[in-house]
Each structure stands twice: as C-alpha cells, then as structure tokens.
Amino acid sequence: MSRRVLTQADGVLVHPLSYIRAERGWSYQDLVDVIARRAGNMARRREKAWRWEHWGVVPDRETQIALAAELGIRQELIDTQPWPEWLPAGDPIRAEFSWDQPGSMLAIDQALGNAMMDRRGFMRLTGAGLAGFATEWLNVDPVELTSVLRGGRITEDFVSQIEAGMPRLRMLGEAYGGQRSRRLIDAELGMVAEVLEKSSYSVAVAQRLHGLAAELGRLAGYISFDAGLHSAAQRYWVAAVHSAHAAGDRALGANILKSMALQCYDFGDFSGFLAIARTAYEGAGNATPRTVGMLAVRLARAHASVHDDAEAHRLLGVADTYFGQGPRDDDPAWIGYFDEGEFHAQVGMCYLELGNMRQADSRLDKALKGFFTAKPLDHATYLVMRARVQNELGNADQAGDLLHQAVSLIEQAPSRRNVDRLVAVRDRLPDGIRGNDLDQRLSTLTG
Template sequence: MDVIARRAGNMARRREKAWRWEHWGVVPDRETQLALAAELGIREDLLDAQPWPERLPVGDPIRADFSWDQPGSMLALDQAVGNAMMDRRGFMRLTGVGLAGFAADWLNIDTAELMSVLGGGRITEDFVAQIEAGVPRLRMLGEAYGGQRSRRLIDAELGMVVEVLEKSSYSVAVAQRLHGLAAELGRLAGYISFDAGLHSAAQRYWVAAVHSAHTAGDRALGANILKSMALQCYDFGNFSGFLTIARTAYEGAGNVTPRTAGMLAVRLARAYASVDDVAESQRLLGIADTHFGQGTCDDDPPWIGYFDEGEFHAQAGMCYLDLGNLHRADSHLDNALERFFATKPLDQTTYLVMRARVQNDLGNADQAGDLLHQAVSLIEQAPSQRNVDRLVAVRNYLPDNTSRSDLDQRLSTLTG
C-alpha cells in the first residue's frame, strides 16, 4: 500500500483495501492498477491482457510440467513440500490453458511401471499400514479445526512420506501404497490450504498429489483430487475451467464404486449448473441419486466417507441455487443441515451461509441473519477463510437496520 500511496496519493494507503482485493474479490480501480503496474514494471498496454489478479508476478510460478512417472512425481512432491507452506497470497496462479492441459494429460497418459528405489532401510507393508492408519485422524482434524490450525501438521506428515520415498528401499507394491499415501496427504493439504484462503499453496499440493495418484495407479484418487481443483475454479468465478476439470475427473475415474461415481456426478452437475445448463445438471443429479441409492460397499475408498446423505443434499442445493430455483435449493440445504454431524463444523458453516443467502433472496432477512449468527459461532470453533469470505458477502446483501448491528460486531472480530 505504501507503493500505491507514493504513486496514487494518500487515500490509497488504507490497508483494508488490499485485504478486500485478496479475500473479497474486489478489483482495484484503474488508478491503483496503474500504480501497481508502474512499480512492478508491467506495461500499461498489457493491463487488459489478463484479468485481475492474474497479471501480478506473485511468488514463484506453479509448475505443472512434471513427467508422468516416479521421478516426475518425486520432483512434484519436492516442489510442493515446504514451498507450499511459504505461499501467502490468496490467488490462484495456475489458470486457463495450463490448468486444463494438466487435467487432460492426467486423463490420457498411461501409468508408468514403478521401479524400486535403493539407498535406505527396507520399508515393509506393516510400516506403511501404520502411516495409513493415521490419515483418518488428519482428515478429522482438518474438518474439526479448520485449515489454519491443521495444515502444518499435515504438511509435516506429507514431508515424512516424501522422505521415506526418497531415502528408503521398498517393493513395487509398497511404492504404490506410499505414492497413494502421498497423493491423499497432498489432496488433504491442498484442501485445507484452500480453506484457509492460500490458493497458490493449494495448487502446489494438488499438482503433486495428482502426479502421486497417477504413479500409484489410482485413477479414482486422481479424479477426487481434480474434483477439488475444479471447486477452486468455481470459487474464483472460472466456470468454464470448473466444467472442464469436473468433466475430466468424471470421465477419467475408471471403474469406481457407486458412491464414488455419485460423488463425481454431483460435482459435474454443479459445474453444469454454474454455466446455466439446467437439463444436463438435472440429468447428472439423477445419475448421482441412483448411484448413491446403491449404498456403500467394501471396495469404497476411505476418502469417500464424507459423501453421505447430508453432503448429497448440500450439493444438490448448491446446484439449484446456481440455477435460480430458490425453493428447491432451500429444501435441499435444510435437509443437509439436519443431517450434518457436530464433527463437521466446516461443512455446517458453509451451508448455513448458503441457506442464509437463499433465505435473504426469498425475502426472509431476519431468518438469514439468524443463520449467519449460527455460522459465526461455528467459525469461531473452526476458523475458515473461505467461510468468512462467504459470510461477509452474504451479510453485504442483507438490508441495513439496527438488528444487524450485533452481527456486524461479531463479524468484525473475524475480519479484523
């Protein structure tokens, strides 16, 4: 802000403006953008070549050109571990053709045969099983306490797996399990970084995770990681990217269990809803409902456990919200909130806020305000930058009156 103040005058020094650029999606005025461009050496005629903030040279670029084999996976993991923890800026850096091309490569390249790596102690399947047994606890921590509190622990666990891969020897079967572990830990680290508003960090983890899932030969896990990358596109209003990646995940998952197929179909339904394709969105919701109705099976991957009846209703509600069908959206979101467990405060918060948005659009501002108060209480329990941003955005649509002042006071403690 000091830079802008020198070039554009003292009124630009208000630091909350920068916070709004990063977290509320506010685009700086032309004078401010010109000041930033001048300081960063960006020609004025290039300002409109890319939308804000993609033109900004923030940090190191995110690589997505690693080879689709074990050496490529290891290089991707090395780039992610540590570097992702240093990312601070709340922007996506991998966008457009680069992001879509990365997803297409995953879809089209066959899994390479793994080679055992020598150089350290021999790793057994029992050792891998002990590490795998700790992953559900990490998932629970991320859900219960939010990304800001748990990402360092998950990054450390991922770093330990990477070190084992680099310095130990193991069979091909053990190598596949280790890469599968790295993929799931990278997916989880990416998601909690995403939740904390650290979008570049999330992309670094996810790129490495997709490579690891590919090396492990686990198409379903790779599709689940791409599903998360697609959701990040949605949050940034990149709906064409959302659709491209969600479709790639759906088509490339391979032979999966019914619940996994239903989860991927729901995400694709949301992608079609985001581009106002009513027929295709509803068709995929029907497919997802059919798959989900087939129940669980012994072959369900462990990470699919989150996709329960509450989550299905929540995703259907978001589809109808994007399609403008407020009454159906409200019914599904209400059903979702009735079914969420107390151990899922992040999800509860998200859909309380989304239902508040629906209630306000239906003309029920008081009901919307009550829902937002409940959401604030849950954010205090499980901090989430994404949920704070959503809550502030919905609050800004509520009518201004004295009954909102207590909500604003509570919000100020979250956004200060």
C-alpha cells in the first residue's frame, strides 16, 4: 500500500490509520500524542500522522511498537506482517465461499449486506489471499446448477427483460460514475439475488441469472473502485467472480479479475497485478478474439510494470492480432466498451509504462479523436494521461490545456481516481504553467 493518496473524498477512509482514528475518535494530533506517551521521545507533530496516511511514509519501528501497545496488539505481529497490514482495520473481505450455487448466493448476500456501508478506501484482500482466490477460480470447474422450488417459475422472457436494462446501467456507470449509479446497480443486484433465492427456474435460466449477478457485481465494484471505496469494490468483485463461475462463463470471470488486477496496480502491488492479469488471460476459456485482445493488453501492461519489456511487446503484438479480427456476433455484451478508442488508449497506457512517450502520445491521440464523447469518465482519464505524456515530452503548455479539459469532464462525472491522477500530473508541471485558474478549479474537486 505504498501508493501516495493525494486527495480524500468525504467519508472515505483512505488508510488503515484513517479507520482506527475514525473508530476511536482521534484527530491526527491525538494519534501522535498517544504514541508519544508510550514512545517517550517522539516529536508530537500532527504532520507526521498525516504523512503516514497520505504519503505512504512508514513510521519507524519504535513508533510502530508504541502504536501496537496502545491498540493492544502483540509485538510479534509487527515482525511477521509489514506496515500497515498488521493494523486492525475492520472485518476482512471474505473470499472462501464454495464454488457452487449456494456459495455464489452467500457471496452476493455478503456483498449486498456490507458493500454500500464500507467506506474503507484501501484494499483489505491482498497478497497471497488475493492471488489464491484468482488461482482457485482458474482451477475449479463449474458444477451443474439445480433449481430450487421456492417461488414462482422464472421464464427466459423475464430474464431477457432484465438483460435489456443492462446497457442503461453500463451507460450510467460510464457517464456519471459515483454513488448515484452505484446505488442503482446495487439495488438491481439485490433484485436478481432475490429472484435466485425465492424462485424456481431451469438450469439455463439459472446460468443467465448468475451471469447478470456477475455483471452487476462487476459494475458496482468498478464504480466503487473509481470512487476510492476499495474494500467495497473487493466485496462486489469476489461475489461477481463466484456468480460468473456459477454461470459457467469463464470470459466474464476473467473480465472481473482484470479489474481486480488494475486495483493492485493502483496500490503499487505490481507482482499481484501480474499474477492476477495472467490468471485472467489464461482462464478466459473459449473467448472471442476481441476479449482475448483486451486481456492481452492488460497482461502486457502488467509485464511492463515489472520491467519485462520483451514480454510486454510480444503481448501487444498478440493484442493487435486478435483485436484486428474485429467484432463478432458472439461477442459478449459487456465487451462493447472495448472499441477502437479504448484499444488505442490501453495500448497507449502500456507504452507509457514502457517509457516510450512518443508511442504513448500517438496512441492516446488516436484514442481521444471522437471515441469518448459519450463517456466523460474515461475521456477525462485519457486526457490526464496524455497531459502526463505531453509534459514528459517537454510540452508543458499543452499538458496544462489538457488538464483544463479534464477538469470540466470530472465536474460532470466525478471520479476519485481521476482527481488523484490529475493532481499528480499537475504537481509535475513547471510552476509557471499551473496557473491560478487551474489551481482554483482543482480546489473545488479536492476540497
């Protein structure tokens, strides 16, 4: 969890220390005071605690021992678990549900009961537990679903009506993001879960219902992720992977894992990013070419993040070959977002990771030419990323102009991740380029 957190949305607990302070009613000053009383010689400056939470600064061992004693935690945990993993930061994200229909239902129930109230802006499921969850999904075959006679019979026409509403929900997430869309998607997921629990249906209908639950969980997770609610996102995604497994849809499960991999990247866990992106790529089953191309780009970026440039370039070639085959009638509905603009943007992000700014700029330029007019959230993301590239190329004025454009889009489609990215790029610009106008506009976004 070494990623520097640049902003804090209202109510989002951005670090395990934020959770502890909220639980105990401590200010930053209270936190350093209670540690100083035990450590004895620590300077009581509140800025130290702020840096622990927001800049990824790791407190020294004496400070950690003092805090552990205050929290009633054995010192051995400090020796066996790195900072801040030993901190008591609320309930864990459960991932040990059985890989069958009851397990899928229990996972959905856990997500619906907890995700909307989970304000933790940090990952709770990490390391071997997260990688093990992805590997387990890869190696378990779906079991045949059975109907349980508890209510009215659900027909395929009824499921088709629910499926027909999915494009609208995807559009809400892409265009607006934020809590409004998440509440709607959470409610829709609850309705599908209730149908699964209380109705009877055929095996084919059950698979479609579980597929709906998986896609709704993926959407709710991604919107939570974008809003900085990382533990809530993990709750939704764990349930979604189980639902995709119950539906027998390997490609859908791989797409959910792809999002979980990106969360690892945002937190600087590049080995986790690579492990989960590889699992998604290898576990997609008989996926369509466009789906394979999408997963190959994500895996290429993962290899680039660990400086395996040769494999990253090879996978970019694979992605180009598969994506170049064009759309097919049997493409899943959710792959529609991965159009030509998104392909160029994702390849551009990979080149950015590889340090090839010319190629990154060329791809991002192609992506931004008309492909994102209906998707302000993604449009803002790639404007900010191109601003970063332009600044690296020495074009600071152009970078500033791109950031101004991005601010307008973020005002329309609020995004915690986009604000963090934008502030990070702004901080890299020369002082004369930032300008009071840009800083004033940013202040309305960051509070």
